[in-house]
Amino acid sequence: MSNKSRFLGIGSYLPKERLSNDEVAAKWSLDTSDEWIYQRTGIKYRHIISEDEFTSDMAGHAANNALKDAQISAEDVGLIIVATTTADKTFPSCATIVQAKLGCKNAFAFDVQAACSGFLYAVAVADEFIKSGKIKYALVIGVDAMSKIVDWQDRSTCVLFGDGAGAVVIGSDSEHGILSTHLYSDGKVDILCTNGGVGTTSSSGYICMSGQAVFKHGIEKLADVILETLKQNDLQISDIDWLIPHQANVRIIEAVAKKINLPLDKTVITVNQHANTSAASIPLALDSVKSKIKANDLVLLASIGAGMTWASVLLRY
Structure with a gap:
């Protein structure tokens, strides 16, 4: 049995709308500027999800890119963990919605909520399943639509966040990982x-x-x-x-x-x-x-x- 789990594929997704600091300030009539935001945070741009797009959509795009990078099929996946604070619905989990969208019929799926640490929490859980030999491939996705939970009139917080998704396929390896x-x-x-x-x-x-x-x-x-x-x-x-x-x-x-x-x-x-x-x-x-x-x-x-x-x-x- 292998004693390590390894990232076999990596993928990501960003929504099409990309806003600069000045565009954010103008769109929501905020009393702020590019200089003010950049000096304090280093942020210049963020991507914002469209009204007809959901967290599970971003997750699915990133996951597909990771599966392609790993060169495995959706049916090979035994576990899906989605780390998110902004799931589409209270239930079912975002992970099961993604499972259906991807066609991962052989996987079990659930969400992890640890805010910004959620992806690493999810990787740690998948690592244990891989090392135990219970599954061959796990799909771990970190995704959030933070634009849905910021107050766009609060300049101290709304300028800090953006939307996007990233995913990794994890499998076993005897040397690296x-x-x-x-x-x-x-x-x-x-x-x-x-x-x-x-x-x-x-x-x-x-x-x-x-x-x-x-x-x-x-x-x-x-x-x-x-x-x-x-x-x-x-x-x-x-x-x-x-x-x-x-x-x-x-x-x-x-x-x-x-x-x-x-x-x-x-x-x-x-x-x-x-x-x-x-x-x-x-x-x-x-x-x-x-x-x-x-x-x-x-x-x-x-x-x-x-x-x-x-x-x-x-x-x-």
Whole structure:
């Protein structure tokens, strides 16, 4: 039996509508500017889902691209996990809707909700199923339509988010693949949430955030989980070939890289083009650089999200 699970295929999808900071300010009559947004976040653009498009549609497009990259069919997939905060419906799960759209008739499917850390949570779960030998191929999708849950009159939050999807096909490998996964949460930290929910207000609510607290917490927890991951694998910072962090704010990414003494040229940054796409953030960034990652490269994925949740996945490419 193989002792590792490996990313065999990677795919992504972004909605057609792409808005610059100035276009967002003009469309929703916001008292802000490109300079104000970019200086504080590093964000220049974000993609916005159309009215007739759903989270499951974005997930399906990204998944199809990952299946093509892995060169396997939908019927080969034994497990589908969708990490999302913005599922099409309260139930059924987004994953089962995607299953039907893809024709993965041999898979079982469910959602994971860990906000921006959801993709890495889902990868960790799929990793265990693959290593156990219970399934041959898993499809893990990170997808969010954050434009559906932002208050477009709140300039402090609405400019930070975008929509998109990323997916990976995971299978077994005897040499390369996932070396370790690390998942954490702290439910006592309530600095990023929505002001509603099905069980409280019968609606999703809008995103509310304590910006400075999230900034500080993000730097601390991302740095901690990166260093702990390396320590548990007897590795040094210099061993990392690629750091792919959650893409929330370029200032957080820069501060983390500085804190752990990692050269910024080893850090993947796509937040300038996509904004914060929540669970889609890391797989979108991964897909953007997959052609540059070489065999045997050490890749570290790290995320921070509402909950608060934080996580890492270390893999040998």
